[in-house]
Amino acid sequence: MPGEEQLLQRIESRREELVELTRDLIRFPTVNPPGEAYRPCAEYIGRRLQGRGFAVQYVHATGTPGDTERFPRVNVIARREGGAPGPCVHFNSHIDVVQSGAGWTLDPFAGVLQDGKVFGRGACDMKGGLAASLIAVESLIDSGEQLPGSLEISGTVDEESGGYGGVHYLAERGWFTPPRVDHVIIPEPLNVNRVCIGHRGVWWAEIETQGRQAHGSMPFLGDCAIRHMHAVVERLERDLYPKLAQRRTDMPVVPSGARQSTLNINSIHGGQAEVPGFPSPCVADSCRMIFDRRLLIEEHMDSVKDEVRQLLEQLVRDRAGFRYALRDIFEVRPTMTDRNGPVARSTAAAVRRVLGVEPEFICSPGTYDQKHIDRVGKLRDCIAYGPGILDLAHQPDEYVVIDDMVNSAKVMALAARSLLFRGA
Ligand SMILES: [Zn+2]
Numbered sequence: 001m002p003g004e005e006q007l008l009q010r011i012e013s014r015r016e017e018l019v020e021l022t023r024d025l026i027r028f029p030t031v032n033p034p035g036e037a038y039r040p041c042a043e044y045i046g047r048r049l050q051g052r053g054f055a056v057q058y059v060h061a062t063g064t065p066g067d068t069e070r071f072p073r074v075n076v077i078a079r080r081e082g083g084a085p086g087p088c089v090h091f092n093s094h095i096d097v098v099q100s101g102a103g104w105t106l107d108p109f110a111g112v113l114q115d116g117k118v119f120g121r122g123a124c125d126m127k128g129g130l131a132a133s134l135i136a137v138e139s140l141i142d143s144g145e146q147l148p149g150s151l152e153i154s155g156t157v158d159e160e161s162g163g164y165g166g167v168h169y170l171a172e173r174g175w176f177t178p179p180r181v182d183h184v185i186i187p188e189p190l191n192v193n194r195v196c197i198g199h200r201g202v203w204w205a206e207i208e209t210q211g212r213q214a215h216g217s218m219p220f221l222g223d224c225a226i227r228h229m230h231a232v233v234e235r236l237e238r239d240l241y242p243k244l245a246q247r248r249t250d251m252p253v254v255p256s257g258a259r260q261s262t263l264n265i266n267s268i269h270g271g272q273a274e275v276p277g278f279p280s281p282c283v284a285d286s287c288r289m290i291f292d293r294r295l296l297i298e299e300h301m302d303s304v305k306d307e308v309r310q311l312l313e314q315l316v317r318d319r320a321g322f323r324y325a326l327r328d329i330f331e332v333r334p335t336m337t338d339r340n341g342p343v344a345r346s347t348a349a350a351v352r353r354v355l356g357v358e359p360e361f362i363c364s365p366g367t368y369d370q371k372h373i374d375r376v377g378k379l380r381d382c383i384a385y386g387p388g389i390l391d392l393a394h395q396p397d398e399y400v401v402i403d404d405m406v407n408s409a410k411v412m413a414l415a416a417r418s419l420l421f422r423g424a
Contacts, residue, residue, distance in 0.1 A: 003145055004414060008354070010139045011409050018135045018405055019118060023111030025095075025127040026120035032096035032160050035071040041095050042076035045134070045155045052138055054078035054153070059175075064165035066158070073165030077154045077175065080141065082420065086149025087182035089416045091137065092369065093130035094159030094166060097122035103396030117399040125393035128400030129187025129386030129408065130155065136412035149420045152181065159369050162330070167369040168376060176377030183343040183381045183419050185412060188368050189388020192404040192411070193357050195347050196384035198336030199364040199371070200253060201295035203304055204329040206288055207232060207312065209322070213285040222283030223321045226270035229287040231319055235311050236263070243307075249296035251336055251363040254390070258365035261299065264292040290329070294365070297334045332367050335374045342419060343381045350414035354407055385411065 028041035046056040061073040079088075100108035100121045108121040118128065137151050154175075156166035170176060176184065190196045209229045214222025244261040253259045270287030272280035295304055308326065315322045337344060339361045351359035364384065373382045387408035392398050 003143065004353075004417070007139060007143055007413055007417065008410050010142065011135060011406065011413060014135055014139065015402065015406050018131055018409060019113065019402055021134060022118050022123065022128050022131040022400065022405065023113065023120075025131055026111040026118070026122055027109055028095075029109045030096050030122070030157075031099050032158060033066060033099075035066050035073060035096065035157065035165075038095065038157050039072055039074040042074045042155050045095075045153070046076045046078060048134070049078035049153060052080070052141060054080045059170060061157070061165040061169040064158070064169055065161065067165055073157050073169070075154065075156045075166055075170060077152065077170070079150055079152045081150045082147040084146065084148040086420055088150045088152055088180065089419045090152040090154065090176070090181045090184045091133035091412065092154045092156060092167065092184055092186050092373070093126055093133060094157065094163070094369065095127070095130070095155045096157050096160050096166075097125070097127070098160050098394050101396060105397055116402050118402065119397060119399040121398060123400040124189045124388030124398045126188050126386060126388060128388055128405050129189060132387055132405045132409040133185070133187050133412050136409040136416065139409070140413050140417055147420050151416065151420075156369070163369045163372055168372040171372045171376035176373045176379050178379055181377075181379060184373055184379060184383075185343060185347065185415065186369060186382065186384040187386030187408070187412070188364075188384040189386050189393050189400075190362065190364065190384055190390050192387050192408050193351055193355055194254075194360045194362050194385070195339075195344055195351065196362050196364055197339050197344055198251065198297070199334065199367045200251065200258065200297075201299070201301065201334035202330065202332040202367055203293040203295065203301065204290065204331070205293070205305075205308070206290050206327045206329060208286060208288045208325045208327070210324065211283065211285045211287075211321070214283040216281050216283060219283050222285070225284045225287040228319070228322055228324075229268060229270060229289060231315055231322070232289065232312070232324075233265070235315060236265075239311055240307070247296065247299070249298055251297050251334070252361050253363040253365055255365070258294070261296055262294045266290040266292050295334050297336050299334070301331060301333060332371050333375060335371050336363060337374070337380050337382055341381050343415070344383050346418045347383060347385050347411060347415040349418070350411040353414060354410045
């Protein structure tokens with residue numbers, strides 16, 4: 001296949017350009033929160049693709065969380081129509097990054113180049129993946145082949161805070177709905193030999209136990225909400241954790257410890273807030289727990305919620321004075337596409353070709369923007385595939401390996417080419 005061979009060579013010859021592009025992207029401090037530098041970063045991507053014959057649109061997600069005059073939620077979507085009818089292959093990357101945090105030995109926004117790696121906040125998650133997809137698509141266009149169908153690239157915001165000003169906003173307005181778009185690759189950092197077909201679901205909620213305030217010297221005149229919360233924790237340990245541990249999934253989640261239902265207790269706060277030097281002298285009238293329950297594709301949100309409510313209702317029956325409130329904070333349903341679907345199959349074939357290894361099909365323990373493309377956009381043929389190393393995401397001294405970026409760009413280009421020409 002001479003077309004494919006030339007394409008791979010062309011990408012190899014653009015290694016330096018790929019590195020410089022990644023460094024440029026890292027230098028936009030697109031930190032979320034608050035949502036810094038979104039517009040200049042989106043415009044940088046837009047200008048570049050405009051020069052390659054893409055029709056570029058900027059979509060300002062007005063009124064979404066965090067959207068202000070100072071921090072506008074600006075997304076960029078670029079589309080290039082081919083010479084004949086055919087499917088649309090879309091590469092979606094989020095341009096926001098998490099705060100740099102402590103522990104860096106290098107400037108997180110300089111794009112430092114060292115030992116065959118590019119360092120910086122977002123290098124791995126996921127500006128390295130965005131740069132690889134840009135080089136992949138550009139190389140495909142520059143090949144001069146008559147490409148059918150269309151190619152799209154988007155740079156979207158707010159993935160790290162739920163995607164409401166980004167992919168969710170666009171999906172609600174039809175940007176990800178077939179037949180406008182047929183196949184989506186999200187270059188999230190899941191390792192260069194892995195094709196990620198979905199993610200677990202999430203339910204974040206708060207349990208509040210309620211008591212009655214009294215003087216700390218006469219606790220029998222009050223009712224301690226913290227002791228009630230202790231009873232909740234005890235029931236979780238006794239009745240829920242063993243059940244969750246036994247609930248295994250067919251989803252190929254990595255790491256394998258996440259191949260079951262999980263519940264994390266994120267925080268517990270009880271009693272009056274402490275003023276330094278003045279501890280609370282009272283019996284606690286309220287105690288709140290925030291928890292993070294992760295769901296499997298085999299589970300239903302309603303029964304997951306019901307399970308926790310049942311446990312609390314049982315405490316109402318068993319324990320004198322037990323009163324509670326259960327409040328939803330956030331929820332995402334699990335999602336998983338078919339590993340034999342067009343986008344997963346063509347990407348897997350490209351991994352075999354470029355890396356000479358058998359690709360691993362995985363699911364992510366946490367969520368990413370696939371949820372919105374699937375549930376809101378109603379587009380099932382979506383995967384995540386990108387060069388970053390999963391474990392480095394959000395860490396200090398985050399980096400992306402240059403060889404991985406070049407290889408993933410080759411995989412993305414081959415996968416897109418075969419989807420355009422053959423639909424798989
Ligand atoms: Zn990410």
